[in-house]
């Protein structure tokens with residue numbers, strides 16, 4: 369008798385529940401106006417067990433996102449953030465800013481080879497943010513706004529213009545070997561047409577802590593009317609030894625820019641095959657856990673993420 373009852377029992381998931389984030393519903397229901405409605409839909413969230421009953425969807429990391437939709441099944445990441453859009457969530461992407469890299473990690477420190485500041489030594493991520501809550505409470509100039517997943521600076525290019533946001537990370541034992549990487553999209557050239565337009569990363573100097581001039585800049589720059597488009601590395605403190613390489617950058621394209629320091633050698637590079645890289649040595653000493661900022665000059669620039677990693 370019990371067997372007969374079990375065979376006849378065919379529970380139905382009630383309709384009227386909200387659809388999933390990807391507009392899916394249980395089998396037999398359709399997502400209409402974000403509500404699961406009885407119909408001919410073929411949802412995938414619950415799975416039919418071998419006895420015909422409806423089983424809850426598997427959610428290994430219990431973050432509320434079923435495994436068949438979770439871009440990081442073993443780490444809770446309800447936001448499903450994926451900065452580089454390669455379908456590997458930031459929470460488990462060994463290079464969250466670099467699209468499609470093989471997720472290999474030769475030194476096993478949790479930082480992928482393609483973005484490891486010291487590929488043969490153990491490093492830690494001092495800071496990673498995809499700006500999930502918009503503008504963080506960091507030191508900055510006035511002209512910043514934020515929204516979920518990015519921040520934007522709108523800067524002029526006069527004598528007193530230029531906008532910066534100081535990234536903040538826990539002070540490590542040494543700042544000898546580290547790299548800072550950001551994703552940036554210039555949305556518009558702003559300021560005067562006759563002035564420079566640029567974006568970049570900057571490392572502030574510990575011993576010349578007197579303002580924006582006391583730093584080393586790594587950035588993209590265009591002279592008036594879009595001419596002389598370059599990647600450049602420059603010691604601002606003494607305005608000397610500038611290095612540059614031609615690079616024809618444009619608005620509304622996303623770039624990944626990285627600046628590293630290994631001992632007294634500074635390197636500025638665009639991430640990607642065949643893209644330019646520049647290096648020089650300097651006696652600059654990064655000052656502390658506020659050593660790095662991102663900045664804009666004569667541009668409206670959107671920053672999607674910043675990562676700073678180095679030796680412990």
Ligand SMILES: [Ca+2]
Nearest residue numbers: 440443444445
């Ligand atoms: Ca997850």
Ligand SMILES: [Ca+2]
Nearest residue numbers: 452454456461
């Ligand atoms: Ca990713």
Ligand SMILES: [Ca+2]
Nearest residue numbers: 475477479484
């Ligand atoms: Ca590594």
Ligand SMILES: [Ca+2]
Nearest residue numbers: 486487489491
């Ligand atoms: Ca490493």
